[in-house]
Amino acid sequence: MPLLVNALFFASYKDVVGTGRLSVELTEGATVADLIESLRARGAPYDRLPAEPAVAVNRAYASFDEPLGPDDEVAFIPPVAGG
């Protein structure tokens, strides 16, 4: 069963990929690491994303081995600069 997740890009990452939101199809059981790899494997411009970006799944910082579920919101978080 394919697994659809919503990838979100902010700030400099949004500039890199040219969009703020992308629906990505993965295979069942895919993790955060699999999503990153699948995007980077698409080539330009996605291969300009870092290999180990900070990522949040459903609005909480996540680890690379976190499994993804249907319709998960996976945000690529550039280094933060609030304040």
Add this chain to the structure above:
Amino acid sequence: MIHSSVSADVIDPAAVLARVGSPRDGAILLFLGVVRDHADGRPVSGMRYEAYREMAEPVLAEIAGEAAARVGTDRLAVVHRFGELAVGEVSVAIAVSSPHRAEAYDASRYVIEEIKKRLPIWKKERYVDGPDQWVEGVVPPRATEARR
């Protein structure tokens, strides 16, 4: 009452301050982060803040809760703005009150330092003498193991 919000509205420091204070508090502290007119020796005309608002709101609430618990007060308010800001405009306001000053200073400092470490907000500097640039940020702490 602990209050936190992430908003595009202009920050009114008096309104943030009005959220704290009680008869048992002898100290009320207000911190304002303001857009300055220079960065690394270059003139800056303003700043654009971008927020992942749906995540920034719960993260800021978590930071506020931690700061309050740390010093044992529940009189803490923090507001972070996003959008286009001019030099001199307030980007973040933190108000705390506590029986004695040490707790208020501690909680206020904790909130701003944690914002810098993990609040999903970014800023782009508008330079007078060249193209805009994203301000170099801090890599947020990564969750160390899967949560499910």
